[in-house]
Amino acid sequence: MADSSSSSPLAGLIKSPSLMALAAIVAAAAVFLVLQAANDPYTFLQALMKSFGLGAVYALIALGFVLIFKATQVVNFAQGALAMSGALFVSFMVSDGHIPFTTIRNPLVDMSPSWLGWFLSVLVALAVAAILGLIIERLTIRPMVGEPLFSVAVLTLGLEIFLRVFNNDAVKIEFRSLEVPWGVDGFNIGEAFVSWSYIAAMITAAVAFVAVFFFYRSRMGIAMRAVAYDQEAAMAQGINVGRVFAIAWAAGAVLAAIGGIFATQPPVAQTGAVQVETQLIAFRTLPAVILGGLDSVQGALIGGLIIGFAEIMAGQYASGQTDILGAGYPLIVPYVVMIIGLLIRPYGLFGTPEIRRV
Amino acid sequence: MFRRPNLYTSYEAENQIFPTWTQRGLAALAIIILLLMPFDVPVISQIPIVRFLGDSNWLRPVATMFIILVGALGFNLLAGVAGQVSLGHAFFMGAGAYTAAFLGGEGTDAVYGLGLPIWIWLPGAGVGAALVGMIIAPVAVKLRGLYLAIVTLGLVFIGIHMGNTSWGKKFAGDPGLGRSFPTFDIRLWKEEEPLLLMDDDSKWLWFEVSDSQKTYFFTLVIAIIALLVAKNLARSKTGRALQAIRDRDIAAEVMGVSEFRYKLIAFAVSSFFAGVSGAMFASLAGKLPAIQWNLFLSVEFVAIILIGGAGTVAGTVMGTVFVILLPLMIEELTIWLSEQIDQGGLFSPVANFLLTEGPDDFGPISIATQTPGWPLNVFDWNIALYGLLIIVFLIFEPLGLYGIWISIRNYWKGWPFSY
Numbered sequence: 001m002a003d004s005s006s007s008s009p010l011a012g013l014i015k016s017p018s019l020m021a022l023a024a025i026v027a028a029a030a031v032f033l034v035l036q037a038a039n040d041p042y043t044f045l046q047a048l049m050k051s052f053g054l055g056a057v058y059a060l061i062a063l064g065f066v067l068i069f070k071a072t073q074v075v076n077f078a079q080g081a082l083a084m085s086g087a088l089f090v091s092f093m094v095s096d097g098h099i100p101f102t103t104i105r106n107p108l109v110d111m112s113p114s115w116l117g118w119f120l121s122v123l124v125a126l127a128v129a130a131i132l133g134l135i136i137e138r139l140t141i142r143p144m145v146g147e148p149l150f151s152v153a154v155l156t157l158g159l160e161i162f163l164r165v166f167n168n169d170a171v172k173i174e175f176r177s178l179e180v181p182w183g184v185d186g187f188n189i190g191e192a193f194v195s196w197s198y199i200a201a202m203i204t205a206a207v208a209f210v211a212v213f214f215f216y217r218s219r220m221g222i223a224m225r226a227v228a229y230d231q232e233a234a235m236a237q238g239i240n241v242g243r244v245f246a247i248a249w250a251a252g253a254v255l256a257a258i259g260g261i262f263a264t265q266p267p268v269a270q271t272g273a274v275q276v277e278t279q280l281i282a283f284r285t286l287p288a289v290i291l292g293g294l295d296s297v298q299g300a301l302i303g304g305l306i307i308g309f310a311e312i313m314a315g316q317y318a319s320g321q322t323d324i325l326g327a328g329y330p331l332i333v334p335y336v337v338m339i340i341g342l343l344i345r346p347y348g349l350f351g352t353p354e355i356r357r358v
Numbered sequence: 359m360f361r362r363p364n365l366y367t368s369y370e371a372e373n374q375i376f377p378t379w380t381q382r383g384l385a386a387l388a389i390i391i392l393l394l395m396p397f398d399v400p401v402i403s404q405i406p407i408v409r410f411l412g413d414s415n416w417l418r419p420v421a422t423m424f425i426i427l428v429g430a431l432g433f434n435l436l437a438g439v440a441g442q443v444s445l446g447h448a449f450f451m452g453a454g455a456y457t458a459a460f461l462g463g464e465g466t467d468a469v470y471g472l473g474l475p476i477w478i479w480l481p482g483a484g485v486g487a488a489l490v491g492m493i494i495a496p497v498a499v500k501l502r503g504l505y506l507a508i509v510t511l512g513l514v515f516i517g518i519h520m521g522n523t524s525w526g527k528k529f530a531g532d533p534g535l536g537r538s539f540p541t542f543d544i545r546l547w548k549e550e551e552p553l554l555l556m557d558d559d560s561k562w563l564w565f566e567v568s569d570s571q572k573t574y575f576f577t578l579v580i581a582i583i584a585l586l587v588a589k590n591l592a593r594s595k596t597g598r599a600l601q602a603i604r605d606r607d608i609a610a611e612v613m614g615v616s617e618f619r620y621k622l623i624a625f626a627v628s629s630f631f632a633g634v635s636g637a638m639f640a641s642l643a644g645k646l647p648a649i650q651w652n653l654f655l656s657v658e659f660v661a662i663i664l665i666g667g668a669g670t671v672a673g674t675v676m677g678t679v680f681v682i683l684l685p686l687m688i689e690e691l692t693i694w695l696s697e698q699i700d701q702g703g704l705f706s707p708v709a710n711f712l713l714t715e716g717p718d719d720f721g722p723i724s725i726a727t728q729t730p731g732w733p734l735n736v737f738d739w740n741i742a743l744y745g746l747l748i749i750v751f752l753i754f755e756p757l758g759l760y761g762i763w764i765s766i767r768n769y770w771k772g773w774p775f776s777y
Contacts, residue, residue: 075504075507075508140749140753143753144752144753147752147756149503149504150443150503150504150507151664151752151756152752153504153507154443154660154664154748154752155748155749155752155753157657157660157745157748158661158744158745158746158747158748158749158752159745159749160745161654161657161741161742161744161745161748162742162744162745162746162749163745164741164745165734165738165739165741165742165745166734166742168738169734169738283511283515283653286508286511286512287512289508290505290508290509294504294505323523323524324523324524324525325523326519326520326521326522326523326524326526327522328519328522329519329522329523331515331519332515332516332519335512335513335515335516336516338508338509338512339497339509339512342497342500342501342505342509343497343500346500346501346502346505347505354502354503356607356608
């Protein structure tokens with residue numbers, strides 16, 4: 001049932017009037033942006049850097065979704081709760097100076113220089129997040145091997161609700177600062193302000209994608225790809241599917257936690273602290289995952305960047321119409337882009353079309 | 359076939375709503391009990407639900423339950439029978455609620471409202487939501503499985519956001535406060551004196567009927583109609599076609615079941631139910647902000663279907679009763695436990711273990727409504743319990759409460775043999 005996706009996309013473009021209309025709209029938007037950039041380059045540059053920062057955060061969290069989906073065929077709806085839990089672990093480690101869930105003073109925070117202590121503390125917090133991912137996988141996902149995929153996805157929705165209660169409880173009274181060393185400062189390129197956190201997000205995303213790229217070429221990564229391709233066949237070849245699941249969930253939880261740290265920073269939030277809205281980052285990222293294709297690593301990157309670009313540019317250049325579009329309309333742009341994208345390519349830009357058999 | 363209830367001689371006989379006389383009797387008994395429950399009838403008013411949720415307070419939660427049941431039946435048709443799992447049910451409920459508000463609400467400078475009577479706005483809410491569903495359906499037909507779930511999840515966010523726009527505010531009112539929705543009053547047209555006023559007490563035959571009792575009866579009637587429609591739809595040609603699409607869509611198309619046509623029907627009918635349910639939900643609440651139609655509401659329906667048993671009307675009913683009344687039961691239980699501590703009752707050790715009253719008490723449930731830190735209050739525990747129940751049912755009993763009921767029934771059917 002591979003419909004138009006098998007033929008050349010260009011040929012499909014010429015055939016379909018709706019695609020032509022869409023291409024015309026995209027072209028018009030591009031011309032508009034080029035004109036704006038020529039007119040006021042610094043505003044455009046500032047928006048562009050912001051969009052790359054946001055795109056990097058989206059790409060990071062999307063990578064977590066994709067890693068888990070590729071190994072276990074499950075969309076992990078609990079990614080947002082995991083992101084917030086991870087950010088909270090970081091906060092417990094660095095802000096209170098306590099080791100999570102204890103009253104023992106964290107020696108890493110007192111290390112000088114302070115950024116070193118912060119990074120080491122974050123590493124420990126990420127390890128705790130990985131353990132949380134492992135526990136969740138062992139208790140809830142492993143018993144569901146062989147069950148319908150949708151049941152497992154709904155199960156992660158249950159997880160999201162369950163974890164969310166405890167996450168919200170931690171920030172109910174006050175936001176929890178992460179005390180990131182780069183703070184909310186930035187630097188200026190001409191008149192364009194660039195926050196350090198954009199740069200940090202971009203670097204982290206680059207490192208994460210390169211790491212995943214090499215991981216998929218390692219022995220474990222090949223095993224993971226084999227499991228993604230066919231669980232039973234992989235099992236028959238002696239691959240430990242359970243271990244693959246565990247590693248995917250641990251990695252997914254770590255990526256979620258890193259994304260959770262950046263979800264407290266500009267451009268996602270301005271406070272630099274964990275708050276109730278932090279866990280919404282995963283639902284904001286879902287359009288990027290879907291647009292790129294659920295099972296594609298490069299799709300996560302490109303989907304994230306496209307969604308980030310669309311969101312920031314719409315926020316920058318359509319703000320005159322806020323009355324009609326409604327306050328906070330940039331947050332809706334990803335969903336609109338996703339729905340339009342899916343109408344054209346039902347499995348995302350880089351996703352593998354599902355082969356349906358009778 | 360009086361003595362051989364399971365011997366069916368025709369498809370029609372097997373396909374009846376209540377194939378055996380026992381089931382017919384039980385159904386009749388259930389309806390009689392439901393009709394008499396609000397009154398002070400000797401035995402019936404001693405039923406635990408009535409007593410446990412408080413003598414006069416229970417009517418409103420149960421009315422809410424009936425309303426949610428209407429929506430859950432629609433969701434069951436889409437997700438359980440047709441297998442199209444959508445997370446956008448809250449969006450369709452909202453669409454119905456604002457159609458109802460537009461048709462039946464009071465128009466002011468800030469919001470639209472035509473002030474039409476209930477026999478227009480209640481079906482109108484369903485039709486409005488069904489139209490929205492039919493707009494969504496062509497998109498949904500192209501998408502499979504989780505892609506559909508995520509797109510409909512996007513719909514929920516887009517829907518809530520519409521309440522922020524200048525034109526959306528005309529329907530939804532202020533984003534923070536919401537708008538007031540039409541009441542259940544039954545009028546012929548826009549006359550001042552309604553045929554039936556819902557919010558005061560009156561006398562029917564020899565019964566004194568209070569306002570909440572009237573609301574209870576109204577929602578009960580709508581719920582029973584919805585049950586009949588859902589059950590009949592599920593066992594008709596349409597229902598079989600939807601099941602065929604759920605089980606093997608390509609095979610269904612080979613057999614001549616048009617996938618597009620039946621998915622469109624599924625979305626339209628499911629949204630109709632959702633719209634009616636949403637309109638009544640909003641009407642019962644009186645005033646709701648647009649943020650009320652959020653993902654949590656959608657997930658509530660998913661929980662109902664999964665806990666009850668996907669694809670069955672009986673399971674949907676069980677799931678709704680369980681999911682909607684369980685939180686209230688737990689609240690009442692907590693109150694009862696704290697009373698046990700105060701009075702030093704039989705269960706005070708249990709209560710001492712479970713509840714946290716002072717700062718040095720490590721029970722998991724806190725009595726105070728605003729609690730920072732570990733002992734969560736009852737409301738938080740209820741939400742956590744939702745999530746936990748979804749997980750536990752999916753892992754241990756994928757068929758839900760209906761599956762448990764079937765296995766219990768089969769055990770006693772075969773008793774004393776194990777098969």
